[in-house]
Amino acid sequence: MLRTHTCGELNISNLGQTVKLCGWVQKSRDLGGTTFIDVRDRYGLTQLVLNVDSDANLREAGKSLGREFVIKVTGKVLERTNKNPKIPTGDIEIAVEALEVLNEAKIPPFLIEDETDGGEELRAKYRYLDLRRNPLRNNLIMRHKIAQEIRRYLDAQNFIEVETPVLIKSTPEGARDFVVPSRMNPGEFYALPQSPQTFKQLLMVSGFDRYFQIVKCFRDEDLRADRQPEFTQIDCELSFIEQEDILNIFEGMARHLFNTVKGIELGDFPRMQYADAMRLYGSDKPDVRFGMAFVELNDIVKGKNFGVFDNAELVVGINAKGAAGYTRKQIDELTEWLKRPQIGATGLIYMRHNDDGSLKSSVDKFYNEEELQKWSAAFETQPGDLVLILAGGTDKVRKQMNELRLEMGTRLGLRSKDKFAPLWVVDFPLLEFDEESGRYHAMHHPFTSPKPEDIALLDTEPGTVRANAYDMVINGIEVGGGSIRIHDREVQSLMFKHLGFSPEEAQKQFGFLLDAFEFGAPPHGGIALGFDRLCSIFAGLDSIRDVIAFPKNNSGRDVMIDSPSVIADAQMAELNIKTTV
Template sequence: MHRTHTCGELTISDLGKAVILSGWVQKSRDLGGMTFIDVRDRYGVTQLTFDSADDETLRSKAKELGREYVIKVRGMVIERESKNPKISTGEIEIKVTDLEILNPSALPPFTIADDTDGGEDLRMKYRYLDLRRNPIRNNLILRHKLAQETRKYLDGQHFLEIETPVLIKSTPEGARDFVVPSRMNPGEFYALPQSPQTFKQLLMVSGFDRYFQIVKCFRDEDLRADRQPEFTQIDCEMAFVEQEDILNLFEGLMKHLFKAIKDVDLGEVPRMPYTEAIRLYGSDKPDIRFGMQFIELNNLLQGVGFPVFDNAELIVGIKAEGCASYTRKQLDALTDFVKRPQIGASGLVYLRCNEDGTLKSSVDKFYSPEQLELWAQAFNAKRGDLLLVMAGEADKVRKQLSELRLEVASQLGLRDKNIFAPLWVMDFPLLEWDNESGRYHAMHHPFTSPKTEDIPLLSSNPGKVRANAYDLVINGTEIGGGSIRIHDRELQSLMFKHLGFSLEEAQKQFGFLLEAFTYGAPPHGGIAFGFDRLVAIFAGLDSIRDVIAFPKNNSGRDVMIDSPSPIAVEQLVELGIKTS
């Protein structure tokens, strides 16, 4: 027997028990005639004691132990003299009578502790060691609990968990596919799924009216903190439903998860049209934990001879409450922030509403005191407030000001990770124009249903057509998105036409779906949640890497196993990719 108990379960009620523990050496301390060893497993830490007065040989053996040695000990549970209230086993220790080294350990390349000295690259290379640390382990335990609670809730709502294929057909819409060559079909390729979209719709046609899957998906796209080449989503679909049914049911899922995992009552989730989100926040995923809504100023600030404003398509600003005391250095830093290449603004204009009632702007020579007063009134500004204004091409300047809004909020401590502000963003455009390809693309995917009243606009003004689509945003992060799907063959064919598909291309790519729609497809819709992002929100993290057991780096590489990597020429020949 390797253990009778874990390293996290023994308490004062176990005094006098003979026990066996196994685990890793966390640290050791030699204090005169006593040696103390902390032994760790995933359940916790227990202190071991070795007394030279009882067994000098045993104590000498204990003194030889290094960090991360795997050991097995037998001993008696005794009360600890110097108690540690920070750990569950802090009232007891084990007086060791036998020690066995199960496996020695090389010196780890970084300290395996909550506050490690290992950089991210080093920890990624030795991820199996990083996973021993409490923060990473706790994130994976949290991930497990979220998955179990998700299954519990959806099972209670009569959903069936059904697996869909991983080797599927490549499609031209969306991000780039990862492709897999077929040995048995030379010159042909599978694709790894970006989403089980068409399969879950086919399940609705099949009569499985409530489907879900916690599923791996793959996208060959540039990476960032909240994006990985392989990711997990909670994928769901329902038949015989309208948009309201889906919003209510999955709002219920979020409420269940927050209550079960964090004991947080989420409350009712507000809803906002896409156009309003863009107008007020410059983003389709606004962080509504704080205000700073956009105020448009064209009518007020144009036509006075200031070229930057006079030539702008849009002049728009935000109010930073209590920030009039910002120094010139701080204001210059904000200007430098918006000028970064990632944001691309040409500059920033400010107006201070000083505590003494005076107004001071960076463009005083163009505006009279009376005009500055009107400017302040437009924001309903009070003494001590700072107004930050940007101008330029409408779409660009909204995005730029959105980034500035988030930066200022972060500086003011308004983005508290212990506060959760969910929001449904609704009524997205169905299509978006792509200048590079010279045609419309689906903003979500080609199977999203247009609003019924907007269908006539598909022919006359496709850019104005609204989608029956919705996103769930929490704290400025898109957590999930979905739509009511097209279930009519004729409408789906029309959609393909407006996306630039010829009849032959539509039949080649999606003929199976169009044919399925001729056999009684029910009205249906669904949603998919980014599971990694959801876990990161619960864990209070900005990056999803630390909620994934074995993530890739920013280059899409697994530096631990050195993947991707070349394969043998013989394999390439066998796949018909390279001839000998």
């Protein structure tokens, strides 16, 4: 090896040793004839020193080092006079005896420090330099640790990691596929998997019993901060289990990860029915780091000649505890925020519970003190609280109130990145009606089983049928979801029928799975967790970009390698395709 130690491990116990270190020059400074150089590697930072006792050529060489030069240094470990308690190597420094420049470096286009001056595009172009910065590198080291612990946990639970193919078959269900022309099969295409769903179900038919895979998946969708065309999934499937078993095993996995990687005890995950989540939080992924649950007011506010409430399908509010100090101006501004097209509320009603105990609403004209006392009771307000109310169609107003609740949570400092509030949302609807196509879509996917007691409703009220489906939610982010699958060919065919597939279409697309179900499919179910998102939650980031080594931008481009790119005509000819632009 070119080194005897890394830049992160020397301490007082190494005093007097002659060591060799390699790394990058973080910075160097001259102080009264002494040159101090900080040399950095993945493991840490060590101070080198060249002073009047050092060889003159060596001192000259030390002075000429630029930032990010790669050096190899030999020297003796000395105790520092000015110790730096902030870093593990802060008690020592290296008196340089030999210095070799392994590679020079041009001046980097931005600062390689925890806080950098580089803009997003510049850092994307020089991603390899951005990755030198501690915050990014630490994210990826953490990602590695999480992956290791996932595998350790699942292996101990008898799961087998099986690689499923990347070159598969395009299906019309779900998101848009990326496709790959086949040279050997002219005119035909592979597709990249949106998930290994059918393969993992086939592995259950094969008797693998417990499968997992940390696997790249692909969706050709329009991109945003938490979406990438390629993303990584923790994909799992189990046989001979019930929903409760799956929740326990994967709640156990999440607890194991938080415990081993972050030293945090998560405790038991609450379970919330989908219907309750929508009613109390207006979302199927409620952020339960804070309360502020919805209170429905229809029973107590209607019939007082206030048209907005009387005409609304739902009147619903939240108690923003401690926000009574909000000025009229602040509330007006909040109202404007709610009226933006992204949210689309028509107005905001409020009631203050003043410090003197009095109640004051923006609709005092319609509601007297006695009525407001009812409101106060419903919201359990105390002096200092601010009640915020919206009215309108149920679905719409719940969505709006969800936005308002999250916004108030943020404003009131209730959504700390250091706090983790997980839960399971269960009993999702099986189907959701798509206005555009005028038919039902599978809410989870077409292999999800309906609750047995609800199957009879499939023909009459398909929208009310509940599924054996569940989502893991942490801090208002859907970390993953899964379901108990259909393992019966008849039920699967029925499901395809309700999704508008003709038997021929179903056979053409999923024939191999339907066939497999005839050869002894076990009861099975599973889950898929978004690995990038999980890592971003661990890292306290809003975007998944900085837990991915080489992400793509919002146009799906990797600006560092300049991809995608045009390919040669000969290459296209071999693949029997041509472009139409």
